[in-house]
Amino acid sequence: MNITRNPIHMKILLFFCFSLVLLANSYAQKPTLQLKESKRVITLDDEKGGNSSVEMRSVFTPAGTKKVSTEWVISGTKDKDWNFVKGDEKSDIIEVNFKRVGNYSVSLNVTYAVKKTLKNGEIEEEEFDISVDNDNFITVTNNLDELTQLHADSNFIKLVKRSGDYTVKEKYANDPTPYIFLAKGLFGVYRKDLKDPMIQDPFEEAITACATAIERDENGVFKMPIHKMWLNSFQLELLNNGVRYILDEADGYPTMYSNDNKEKAAETLSGMLDACESYSSITRNPMGIKFIEAAIRYNNRDAKTANLIWKTEIANLMALTDKDFENWTQADKDALRIGLILSSQALMKRDASTVNARPICKKAEKWFEYDKDWIAFYEKKNNSFSEQ
Secondary structure, eight states: OOOOOOHHHHHHHHHHHHHHHHHHHHHHOOOEEEEEESOSEEEEOTTTOOOEEEEEEEEEEOTTOEEEEEEEEESSOBTTTEEEEEOOTTOSEEEEEEOSSEEEEEEEEEEEEEEEEOTTSOEEEEEEEEEEEEEEEEEEEEOOHHHHHHHHTTOHHHHHHHHHHHHTSGGGTTOSHHHHHHHHHHHHHHHHTOOOTTOSOHHHHHHHHHHHHHHHOSSOGGGSHHHHHHHHHHHHHHHHHHTGGGOEEETTEEEOOOOSSHHHHHHHHHHHHHHHHHHHHTOSOTHHHHHHHHHHHHHTTOHHHHHHHHHHHHHHHHHOOHHHHHTSOHHHHHHHHHHHHHHHHHHHHHHSSSTTHHHHHHHHTTTSTTOHHHHHHHHHHHTTOOOO
């Protein structure tokens, strides 16, 4: 059988195939851009006004394209707030010396070229841009040696007043450090039961100050060992007094508080919820306290809210990596352990099975395998966890 090939149809087919090839090439050429930095938090010397620098690198993967240019944009004023130690606005690797307290935004833009074949067969280059924009990317803070010394001397009332002075200075408008010391001073006043007419409720005020510091801590000032250690002790105070010591116990592991007096039970559970809310404001890792909150709400006949929390936090737990978990404070880890034990009990009651309790316990097993509460709960309940 003879097949007559229409020349016009053949031209259309060839043009269509050529277009597909060009389209495939354009989609295949997807360059990527990363900004890699040596650190995100820089501490200046409060007394000497010293300086410090950070190295930043442009990591461009061309994917078949050609890089044309690099451009850095850093907020603040060059040579006043910061200056280049190595490289300049057009370099792939720069080192920047920061001179003034504040949060600095950094933008990196790379222009690249893609070869394009025209209809007449000529080849031209078309340029595109790819950018990485980071608001408040670098935090520059002070040692605030005066406040550090007041805290070391346990001069808490004076620490509250002097750190309060720093919080209203324009220089520290976005710096979490004065609020960290304000929280430390207020917590010290609470722990020592000190009296001052200007400080009405030191513990609640410490929570507010700490929450403000965390909100302003864009890049991890609280990760500095001296601050992280204090934050952990503050979190433990709230976790223990607001939740842990109120819980009941069965077979060596914590269970939800119960009371035959319904009014008393509701009042106590409401107080525990307040503690959960306060704890959530003083942590970057609220997952654990959220599991505790869900269990409390379920036992307080608010299953709708509990289910919404579980839906979110179970997914977050399954995505949590060992590396991220290791960076948590011990208080956050304790909150997660308690939250999983309480939530597992509530979920088994809700589901009449272990379909949801078993996976979350399995996920956290390696993190808490040596903890006595976890062993008491997990080992005694594990045999009843049926595969589903």
